[in-house]
Amino acid sequence: MSFLESKAFRLVWVILLAVSAFVLGYTINPRTGRSPGLQSAPAFGGMGGQYPSSGRFVMPPRR
Amino acid sequence: MPGEKIPSRSGRILSFVKNRRTIQSVSLIVSNAWLLSFLRFIPCGYLQCSNCAASTFTCPLILLERGAVMASMGVFGGAMGSAMAEKVLTPALGAVAMLVLFGALFGTWGCGWLCPFGFLQDLLAKIPVKKFHLPSWSGVLRIPVLLGLVVAVPYLTRTMFFCDVCPSGAITRLWQQAAGIPLFLKAPEGYLAAGSLVFLAGVVVLSLFTLRPFCTLLCPIGGVVGVMNKVSGVRLAVDRDHCVACGRCAQSCPQGIDPSESPDHSLCSRCLECTDNCKFISVDLR
Numbered sequence: 001m002s003f004l005e006s007k008a009f010r011l012v013w014v015i016l017l018a019v020s021a022f023v024l025g026y027t028i029n030p031r032t033g034r035s036p037g038l039q040s041a042p043a044f045g046g047m048g049g050q051y052p053s054s055g056r057f058v059m060p061p062r063r
Numbered sequence: 064m065p066g067e068k069i070p071s072r073s074g075r076i077l078s079f080v081k082n083r084r085t086i087q088s089v090s091l092i093v094s095n096a097w098l099l100s101f102l103r104f105i106p107c108g109y110l111q112c113s114n115c116a117a118s119t120f121t122c123p124l125i126l127l128e129r130g131a132v133m134a135s136m137g138v139f140g141g142a143m144g145s146a147m148a149e150k151v152l153t154p155a156l157g158a159v160a161m162l163v164l165f166g167a168l169f170g171t172w173g174c175g176w177l178c179p180f181g182f183l184q185d186l187l188a189k190i191p192v193k194k195f196h197l198p199s200w201s202g203v204l205r206i207p208v209l210l211g212l213v214v215a216v217p218y219l220t221r222t223m224f225f226c227d228v229c230p231s232g233a234i235t236r237l238w239q240q241a242a243g244i245p246l247f248l249k250a251p252e253g254y255l256a257a258g259s260l261v262f263l264a265g266v267v268v269l270s271l272f273t274l275r276p277f278c279t280l281l282c283p284i285g286g287v288v289g290v291m292n293k294v295s296g297v298r299l300a301v302d303r304d305h306c307v308a309c310g311r312c313a314q315s316c317p318q319g320i321d322p323s324e325s326p327d328h329s330l331c332s333r334c335l336e337c338t339d340n341c342k343f344i345s346v347d348l349r
Contacts, residue, residue: 004294017163019160020159027156028157
């Protein structure tokens with residue numbers, strides 16, 4: 001029996017999938033982690049996943 | 064009776080989606096359906112440029128790059144840092160989670176059946192030119208590309224380097240420029256965007272002579288989900304009791320791999336052409 005078919009690997013794999021499902025659910029849940037910048041295309045008023053046109057992030061000045 | 068193919072239950076379930084070109088066309092439309100862009104908070108499991116104004120989903124690579132850039136700035140402390148973390152780091156983790164889940168469920172099935180850029184390369188491969196196969200080890204660069212160009216270079220340079228040079232993004236730039244939607248060809252990093260057009264031209268030309276050169280050599284998403292072919296839900300099942308190693312499956316494989324020997328090869332895009340030519344290989348779910 002290969003390692004990929006072992007119970008230990010399956011256990012680790014199931015845990016990894018469960019964590020991934022939780023993280024993904026948290027990310028796309030509007031009440032938790034959904035990024036406002038990713039909600040809609042530019043035509044709908046969001047930034048649509050675009051990055052600034054210069055291609056470089058510029059931090060706002062510290063207050 | 065030996066020689067008679069008995070389809071598995073899951074094989075029968077999947078038989079209704081046997082027409083790959085139809086599924087690829089539908090995926091191309093759905094992935095770029097402007098009216099569905101309210102779904103853009105969902106990271107995608109395949110390469111889909113989300114700088115495209117019509118894109119439905121968000122490319123996981125842009126989320127990873129944004130996370131790397133912000134991490135390099137060390138902005139995750141304090142009140143503003145928390146907001147940055149919520150806006151940038153959380154989606155980056157979501158992108159990783161989506162790739163893990165997508166790979167675990169489908170492996171590279173999404174590459175072969177859903178990815179619009181893969182579809183373009185497939186169509187180019189239909190042009191009758193003498194083809195050659197890339198060696199089976201040629202996919203080893205894909206994970207280093209992910210770690211290097213998608214994570215490390217953006218972290219070090221604070222630029223969206225991979226997006227700037229991505230040939231799929233070059234298509235986005237071309238049509239949006241043509242449609243009058245200003246993008247970043249005139250930006251300081253415009254030379255990278257221009258380089259992406261050259262890169263795209265190279266992929267187009269190479270696609271005439273070999274199947275899916277970008278997917279095989281460089282696609283970071285294909286690298287991640289390809290590794291998970293060995294444990295993914297959608298897989299190729301080989302009936303080793305009846306397989307006589309005639310080699311027809313290997314001859315029919317567009318990628319030039321031998322499905323009977325390595326059905327979980329990371330370069331297999333699950334096009335399932337081997338299942339059409341052999342009775343002892345079928346698609347199965349586990």
